[in-house]
Amino acid sequence: AVQLRQVRRTYPDGAGTVEALAGVSLELHPGSFTAIMGPSGSGKSTLLSCAAGLDTPTSGSVVIEGVDLAALRPDAVTRLRRDRIGFVFQAYNLVAHLTVAENVALPLLLAGREPDAHLRRYLMHAVGLTGLEDRLPGELSGGQAQRVAIARALITRPAVVFADEPTGALDSHTGAQVLDVLRTTAEALAQTLVLVTHDPRVAAAAQRVVFLADGRLAAHLDAPDA
Amino acid sequence: AVQLRQVRRTYPDGAGTVEALAGVSLELHPGSFTAIMGPSGSGKSTLLSCAAGLDTPTSGSVVIEGVDLAALRPDAVTRLRRDRIGFVFQAYNLVAHLTVAENVALPLLLAGREPDAHLRRYLMHAVGLTGLEDRLPGELSGGQAQRVAIARALITRPAVVFADEPTGALDSHTGAQVLDVLRTTAEALAQTLVLVTHDPRVAAAAQRVVFLADGRLAAHLDAPDA
Ligand SMILES: Nc1ncnc2c1ncn2[C@@H]1O[C@H](COP(=O)(O)OP(=O)(O)OP(=O)(O)O)[C@@H](O)[C@H]1O
Ligand SMILES: Nc1ncnc2c1ncn2[C@@H]1O[C@H](COP(=O)(O)OP(=O)(O)OP(=O)(O)O)[C@@H](O)[C@H]1O
Ligand SMILES: [Mg+2]
Numbered sequence: 001a002v003q004l005r006q007v008r009r010t011y012p013d014g015a016g017t018v019e020a021l022a023g024v025s026l027e028l029h030p031g032s033f034t035a036i037m038g039p040s041g042s043g044k045s046t047l048l049s050c051a052a053g054l055d056t057p058t059s060g061s062v063v064i065e066g067v068d069l070a071a072l073r074p075d076a077v078t079r080l081r082r083d084r085i086g087f088v089f090q091a092y093n094l095v096a097h098l099t100v101a102e103n104v105a106l107p108l109l110l111a112g113r114e115p116d117a118h119l120r121r122y123l124m125h126a127v128g129l130t131g132l133e134d135r136l137p138g139e140l141s142g143g144q145a146q147r148v149a150i151a152r153a154l155i156t157r158p159a160v161v162f163a164d165e166p167t168g169a170l171d172s173h174t175g176a177q178v179l180d181v182l183r184t185t186a187e188a189l190a191q192t193l194v195l196v197t198h199d200p201r202v203a204a205a206a207q208r209v210v211f212l213a214d215g216r217l218a219a220h221l222d223a224p225d226a
Numbered sequence: 227a228v229q230l231r232q233v234r235r236t237y238p239d240g241a242g243t244v245e246a247l248a249g250v251s252l253e254l255h256p257g258s259f260t261a262i263m264g265p266s267g268s269g270k271s272t273l274l275s276c277a278a279g280l281d282t283p284t285s286g287s288v289v290i291e292g293v294d295l296a297a298l299r300p301d302a303v304t305r306l307r308r309d310r311i312g313f314v315f316q317a318y319n320l321v322a323h324l325t326v327a328e329n330v331a332l333p334l335l336l337a338g339r340e341p342d343a344h345l346r347r348y349l350m351h352a353v354g355l356t357g358l359e360d361r362l363p364g365e366l367s368g369g370q371a372q373r374v375a376i377a378r379a380l381i382t383r384p385a386v387v388f389a390d391e392p393t394g395a396l397d398s399h400t401g402a403q404v405l406d407v408l409r410t411t412a413e414a415l416a417q418t419l420v421l422v423t424h425d426p427r428v429a430a431a432a433q434r435v436v437f438l439a440d441g442r443l444a445a446h447l448d449a450p451d452a
């Protein structure tokens with residue numbers, strides 16, 4: 001579903017250069033469930049942004065469903081993301097002046113598709129947010145805001161779901177609930193699931209765990225029956 | 227150091243009322259290390275904000291170092307917070323247009339005190355941020371931003387340190403490093419340390435763990451030799 005080849009992403013930093021990604025090659029097969037772990041600052045969020053077409057590599061290529069992103073105009077990348085990709089941001093990025101229900105529904109609206117009130121209710125119930133439909137993001141707890149971001153990422157039934165530390169703000173019970181929603185939805189819809197996590201229980205549920213260090217893939221573990 | 231007595235905090239919610247805190251009484255002794263755990267949405271951030279004078283209870287009292295916050299004018303509460311309290315926000319709340327070094331130094335500046343370049347260097351080194359002094363918050367990873375917020379909370383050598391999920395964005399190694407800084411600083415300066423956490427290793431380091439559920443304290447655990 002997604003292939004990264006020798007992806008590098010550097011930033012200018014004073015007189016020098018920061019290598020956020022120093023040459024990452026990764027194959028994410030259709031229907032697979034991959035966890036990405038690594039120290040704070042190792043490049044996980046950068047990797048996810050490049051893989052989802054939210055950021056452009058300094059060099060190397062990203063191919064999504066057979067399409068090389070470098071060959072697309074920016075508006076075509078935007079359409080591809082909107083139609084095929086769900087993304088849970090590390091900082092959630094909810095729209096402050098829209099209600100929870102409006103935030104969850106927004107991707108469908110932006111994709112020019114019909115609203116899906118049934119799926120929205122199902123997703124909100126599945127992540128434990130029933131009753132919070134009319135709240136504004138500023139009226140939510142941290143973990144509630146995180147769960148809105150998760151429901152929003154799933155509303156378009158995307159082909160690929162990227163999530164950046166989706167259980168970071170959650171207690172173990174709620175975290176397990178969210179992991180369950182992501183897993184079962186991915187299985188039901190044959191989605192490709194890519195989760196950045198510091199949470200060993202999330203990693204334990206994946207078919208493959210890859211480890212990032214200093215912008216490089218350092219190691220990987222495959223589940224026995226993956 | 228801090229006493230909460232029957233603290234309630236409600237919000238209007240449509241036609242009804244949300245009880246974020248439903249009557250919490252808690253004693254935080256000078257020099258103690260308390261962890262607060264509980265499900266997402268159970269009132270932990272609200273409890274911390276009320277205890278630190280950042281939010282006003284709907285009813286009940288908060289007493290900090292013998293002073294009832296209700297007896298103070300708002301500017302006096304602000305001065306008390308600035309001089310005696312360090313606070314790590316769940317969303318960090320860094321100043322976007324100031325560098326990392328300026329963000330860490332800001333509380334001293336606001337308190338009208340002399341800069342403390344030595345302590346700032348020490349704290350940044352202790353949380354693993356050396357070399358990032360001139361970055362802007364937008365040029366940091368999530369866990370790096372969290373660690374800036376932690377260094378900032380400690381720069382004034384406050385009497386009481388409140389931290390809302392200070393290891394939430396950190397891998398286990400960096401999280402242990404941060405826990406160490408908080409613990410050893412608190413012991414060295416005889417600080418009162420109050421950490422909201424979902425992380426069992428943080429809870430295991432505390433002298434007391436209190437559990438919040440639906441805005442009430444449901445239970446507590448004391449370490450054997452606390
Ligand atoms: N402005 C508001 N209006 C209505 N309800 C609110 C408002 N702010 C917070 N709440 C509610 O108060 C409750 C407690 O929120 P709080 O942020 O203290 O929870 P928390 O325990 O810190 O959760 P988390 O672990 O997810 O950070 C939540 O149910 C939240 O939705
Ligand atoms: N605009 C920028 N300028 C300079 N360096 C940057 C910029 N943005 C990110 N970086 C650096 O790139 C590196 C990778 O960042 P990234 O956010 O991908 O890390 P991460 O693995 O997601 O960390 P965390 O677990 O803390 O979220 C970090 O060292 C970060 O400081
Ligand atoms: Mg990150």
Ligand SMILES: [Mg+2]
Nearest residue numbers: 141142271316
């Ligand atoms: Mg909270």
